[in-house]
Amino acid sequence: MQTRYLLALSLLPGFALAEASSADIQSQSQCIIALPASRVVAPPPQGTPAEQIRIISDSTRAQMGKQAVFSGDVSFTQGERSIAADRASLDQRTERLKANGNLMFQDSLFTVTADSLEARMRTNTATLKGAQYWLHGQQVHGDAEQLEITQKNNLILTNTNFTTCPPDNVSWLLEAEKIKIDSEEEWGEIWNAKLRIADVPVFYIPYMTIPVSDKRKSGFLFPGFSTSTTNGVEFALPYYWNIAPEYDLTFTPNYMSSRGLYLKTEFRYLAGDAQAGQINLEYLPDDKLLDTSPNRYLYHWQHKGALDENWRVQANFTDVSDNNYFNDLKSDVNRATDNQLSRIGELSYFERNWDLGIRVQDIKVLGEDEKPYQVLPQVNFNYRAPDFWKFVDFDFNTEVANFEHSRSDHATATRFHLAPSLTLPLHGPAGSLTSELKLLQTYYWQQNTQADSGLEETVSRTLPQVRIHGQINFERPAQMFGQDYRQTLEPQFQYLYVGYQDQSNIGLYDTAQLQEDYFGLFRDRRFSGLDRIADANQVTLGLSTRLFDEHNLEDMKLSLGQIFYLQDSRVNMSDTANAQAPSRSVLAAELDTRIYQDWFFSGAIQYDTQQQLTKKSEVTLDFRPGANKLLQFSYRYVPDLLNSSTNAQVNVSQAGLRGAWPINDSLYFVGNWYYDMDQARSVEVYSGFQYEACCWAVRLSYHYRIKTNFDDDFAPIQDNRAEFETGVFLNFVIKGLGGSGPLGVSDMLNDGLFNYRKPLYLRN
Structure with missing residues (x-):
């Protein structure tokens, strides 16, 4: 017969461990680690105070004010926390609770199974022996000889381990003498740890910190490794500094054997609830690859947001030391194909029927002798009056702009x-x-x-x-x-x-x-x-x-x-x-169509009907039978295009082949090849393999691309600038140790001179 026994005592401290973000959960949807089956625990009656304990068992022997012994499907509940065990005893004089036998502790944030539990009510602490634990939403689980819950709601694990891999396929395991999980900071501290990969010890870590949620903390991020014909062997080790809730900084020393030490810094900030910005500083002293050994640098500032419900602000400024900065160095700000640096400052005010804005603008074109005009400043006023008279709308746009030149x-x-x-x-x-x-x-x-x-x-x-x-x-x-x-x-x-x-x-x-x-x-x-x-x-x-x-x-x-x-x-x-x-x-025509099932065609042409000449054309043929499966054939033609670096007319006639295909559930391939038919040469070749398991991922890629070299004061093109660059890149991430893994097929499709574009948005 079930007996109910209610006591107004604190049971166990809870934890404030944040759950994983929706993006994390989605990315792990195919690698869910099953929790142990929960034992049936009856919910407390409606209206029961959250701090009260509700105890249910098959049998109870109790002496008021001394000791109570419970046996047979014992369950303790207090709010969202619960304990299930075969046997339990409560000493009311010392305020100690002991439980054992098929023991399970569970709340909304974690689940623990253990051989025994002892809770001390006065100090609000508890100790579990022979524990196995699972952090909900974090894909983290492990074993511990002893698990202690402290008075400050922290978790201390002794002779323990953890992983994010499924129990039947533990690719990596971190063993540690002690792990402390801070419930407020949501980070774990680890002492005397060994990392095992495929059950082989890889390296020893005397001390490290790891996240148990998406909360930020200072520390080293995953290193990057690559090699190329121009930069040589590259090794980058980013360090993240969580300065304050509103500020953080990432400092990345990037060593290139052919050029030297390339330093990159990114500072991000929040200005109130609606404004954000970042500052980037990059510096390469004494570039060894160039004969003059120049100092090369970049500085960038970006800011945008709302001052209040009406005022908006935006600023963007970038400058580099030379025209070939983005061609030679892998910047965090711009791509190698970008040759314009925009400098804009803008302040705007919006009302329902009118808006007012003031802006300044300067554009720096890399590799161009002709410099654009500077807008210093420009003021716009726009007024809108729908149904101004009967069905007639009235609009009034005005602009004052001042143009200066360097x-x-x-x-x-x-x-x-x-x-x-x-x-x-x-x-x-x-x-x-x-x-x-x-x-x-x-x-x-x-x-x-x-x-x-x-x-x-x-x-x-x-x-x-x-x-x-x-x-x-x-x-x-x-x-x-x-x-x-x-x-x-x-x-x-x-x-x-x-x-x-x-x-x-x-x-x-x-x-x-x-x-x-x-x-x-x-x-x-x-x-x-x-x-x-x-x-x-x-x-x-x-x-x-x-x-x-x-x-x-x-x-x-x-x-x-x-x-x-x-x-x-x-x-x-x-x-x-x-x-x-x-x-x-010109006669302009565009076609987007699904030819048959998973075959899609897209084409556009601009045809001069009087001179019977094609001014521009582009066609793509896609085969997309499923997620991450793609074959694309493309061709584009533009005659008499002005080459800004040589001021000569050139014809662009390029054919391309791009593909992405899973080899199995965990391994997939992405590659592309673009060929210049006018110059009879390849302009870009990219191939990459990525293997991604539930708890680790690795990507190996090869890149061969043409470089857009500009003449500048540092080094003329014909002397010491390579026209083509070849590189090999390796990315390796252990998920759960501060990394989230490569981004997947979409990231690899965009990793090149020519980004992937769907031929149409009719259907996926």
Whole structure:
């Protein structure tokens, strides 16, 4: 017969060990370590105080004020904590609780099985002998000769071990004389430890600390090892310093046998609840690979966030010692393919119908003699009034910008631009018709105009703009290849009129030619910026069709469009009239489709129908039969592309092959190969193998790539800069000792000059 025995005593101290983040749990979803089956413990009656103990057993012998003995399916509960045992005794005079026989202690954070338990109520401590423990959500488990719970809720394990591997496949095991887990700091301290891999002792660790949650703590991170033909053998050992809850710093000495000691520092900070930033400093003294042995450096600052519900702030500044810094060194800030350094400071204020912003901007282009203009500063004000009059919307955009230049032989300017507009948007299921009337008013005050004889000190430009855009939506049921679809037909048109004014007296401060892809055909401008506003009297015609399957998923989209000029445009970048102005633009077409089951095709072309020349084309063919399974064939062609380093016209004709495939459940391969058909040479080869188990991972990769070398003061290209670089990289991580492992297939697909892009987003 069950007997209930209630005592208002503290049972055992709880632990404040944080659970793993959702990302950690998700990554370990296939490697879950099963906890021992919980013994049935009846929950306390509703309304029972959390500090009270509830004891249930098959039989009880008790003497009031002295000792109580419980036997047969004994269960103790206090709040979320519980103890199950075959036998237990409670000495009320000394306030000691003893339990043994199939003993299990459990709460929401950990589970312990043991041979015996002794709890001391006065000191709020407990000791378990012959314990096995599991930390919930942490994939951590192990054995201990003795497990002690201290008065400060800490856990002390003697003659113990732990691992994150499944019990039936312990790839690594850390044995220690003592482990102390701090419940408040959520970190473990380990003394006199041996790391065993495949049951072989690898190295001895007299003292170390490890995380038992995702809480930060100072210490060394996993080292990195690689070798390449330019940098030689590389070894990096990062050190993480948890300065304060709002600040941390990672310092990484990176030794390169061919160059020297490369030092990298990253400082991160929080400024309140809504602002964050980081500072990067990188330094390589006396680069031994270059004849002049220069000192090479980088400094970077980034900050963004909200000052309050209306104010936003952003800052970004980067500078490097030389043009080839990112080509030669593996920076934490930019990739080798980046050749522009943006320096921006911006402060903005937002309200429901208007916003105000001020910004400064400077762009440093690596390897370019021509330097862009600096914006010092630019002020924008935008006002929006939906349904300003009946169905008409009113918008008012204004900008004041001051352009400076680092060279004295360039003109500078202050530009004031106003653009009020009235828009009548009509939308419905069958289509839409949007009519817009805009006035473009711009004033220029230009200085140092003697640098360009065609410029004038004061310019006023007034241009009217009319834009009418319409689209009709048709759809019908269709059957193709034995399947039912819903097909849409979406013709659209745009009429654009922009007045003409001679703009050869205005300098080029922030203007460039825009691309003529399908969506670009329906823009209301040919140039970015405001220094050139092309006159227009043109009609754009476009047509799109889509196929949706029975689940309303898009299986195909085809778009085709072209601009027909009713009048030749007289404004261009060089400010010279084009004697053979085309009567129509390139024909732009784009196709995204699922060919069959797991085969996908994507293509885009810009074709000059008058000269019968292809201006740009790109095609990709994907085979994606499942997760982490990919084969992609690609080709791109761009003729007469300007090479900024040589100022020569070159043709880009490149074919590529990319693949990712699991060899088994734990091992997979990723590789790519890109070939320059114009130069008849490979420009990049990458292959990598990664093996990932539940508790460890290793990646071995090979990389052969062309280097984008710029001429600079340190070393001319032709003397001592390699055109190609070959490297071998090794990453090894033991999960649960401060590392989370390589990121997987997506990380490897992006590890190269050419990032992987899905041909379409129809379905996965």
